[in-house]
Amino acid sequence: DSGVTQTPKHLITATGQRVTLRCSPRSGDLSVYWYQQSLDQGLQFLIQYYNGEERAKGNILERFSAQQFPDLHSELNLSSLELGDSALYFCASSSTPARYGQPETQYFGPGTRLLVL
């Protein structure tokens, strides 16, 4: 158990709908990362938040957005869903921001499996 929790575990929805995935980082971790894993793309970085602020963006679609709340949990919002958005979505957290020059270890949650029909 990494200490990172994600809800829901499974999500089935229809095209055009909107869903929200939730992540609670390990106690004390300030950074939260979102990754998408689809069959044809592998594990892809989407976005990073640090202490409530967006820190870095990857290949995140404009239909997707995220935020990190004062209690440090994070939500990933996916809207206007398409069949191709079906994937595993992982959240990871870490305690050391890169700017301090320390090696950083990310710990992953169990993921949310999204199926768009």
Next chain:
Amino acid sequence: DAKTTQPPSMDCAEGRAANLPCNHSTISGNEYVYWYRQIHSQGPQYIIHGLKNNETNEMASLIITEDRKSSTLILPHATLRDTAVYYCIVRPFSGTASKLTFGTGTRLQVTL
């Protein structure tokens, strides 16, 4: 981030050591080598990381060559539960972006 090259698959008998190689010939001086594994669609699990010295923890050992252009992850006594995809990742420890860039990894199959 430096690119890594790993064999797509390997087999290992249960109880034997599993040695997973990784080439990272373009690694820079400030880049660490990280290993993660993913067991059947579960979240990636951190295993170990190192800069230039060999490292060991309760899960595995990491051997980094002197020129740092390659490394080997060693699972000393592989079990069936070690069957997974193993990812070797090279990334800097400083900077504003801290994403992990996953390649295709090595699929390790541990057999009886």
